[in-house]
Amino acid sequence: MGDKPVWEPIGSSFIQHYYQLFGNNRTQLGAVYIDASCLTWEGQQFQGKAAIVEKLSSFPFQKIQHSLMAQDHQPMPDSCIISMVVGQLKADEDPIMGFHQMFLLKNIQDAWVCTDDMFRLALHNFG
Numbered sequence: 184m185g186d187k188p189v190w191e192p193i194g195s196s197f198i199q200h201y202y203q204l205f206g207n208n209r210t211q212l213g214a215v216y217i218d219a220s221c222l223t224w225e226g227q228q229f230q231g232k233a234a235i236v237e238k239l240s241s242f243p244f245q246k247i248q249h250s251l252m253a254q255d256h257q258p259m260p261d262s263c264i265i266s267m268v269v270g271q272l273k274a275d276e277d278p279i280m281g282f283h284q285m286f287l288l289k290n291i292q293d294a295w296v297c298t299d300d301m302f303r304l305a306l307h308n309f310g
Contacts, residue, residue: 194256244274281305
């Protein structure tokens, strides 16, 4: 099989950049969103760069580590890429937890930004 499709390295680079910012300085995540971006975080919805950064910066933990197990990327119409991440995270001294996150990336003026972001911890309630 030949080279990876163009959306694979774009999606992978975005994911690497996003989690690096998330782990080092969440306030800088505003650089990956636009004013029309939407975030659904554990069922709570936020719209706009400022509201998203406020939510992501409000978490009480001091340090977080993400371990990415898998990521998938697909092209979408209108110069978009959809990316799905499955991984584990460890915040401060809390136990390791699984998570799923989906990003819709759009090329706007030769820059890739996140227009839609959905996050869920991989917690199961079978009771």
